[in-house]
Amino acid sequence: MNPETNSQNSQEVTLKGLIEQAKTTQRQLSKDCGIAEVTINSWVAGKIVPRFDNAVLVGRRLGVSLKVLAKSMHIDVTGVPDDYSLIDLKKIATKLGIEKIEDLPESYEILKKMNDRS
Structure with missing residues (x-):
């Protein structure tokens, strides 16, 4: 499911929401991607943003584009081309x-x- 085209997506997309939508947990995401759980937790809390290579791993695991992932972390993606299905x-x-x-x-x-x- 694409979070950008979800008709129920009237609310803001968050990393926590993307993790839940993927039917996983922060702990399992950490294990699946080989990224420390404390790091994932810091991303969810908005304390830090991931390195690009880690963002690719997480986006792949969650089934979302890097643009959607960036939006979920409150990164301004204005001017970035849209993703196409x-x-x-x-x-x-x-x-x-x-x-x-x-x-x-x-x-x-x-x-x-x-x-x-x-």
Whole structure:
């Protein structure tokens, strides 16, 4: 489930909420990612933010993008391009008449720009 598109998401996304949504705990997240539990707890409390490599591990484990993870930690993501689901990308490709995966551009940003021009 994408926290940005959840219709029940009228409230602010928090790291604690993302952990709960992933049906895990801070302790289990710590074990799964190989990050000290005290560190995870400090992120949840808003005392510190993760290093990029740790953010990638946590985002992967929680099933969220780095942008969603950053938002959950009150990091300003203004101007950062939105994330796209595979369904969104497939719709854009279909609209542009792209049927084969090898015909797709190398990045979703290029695909989006192609869509914006059409």
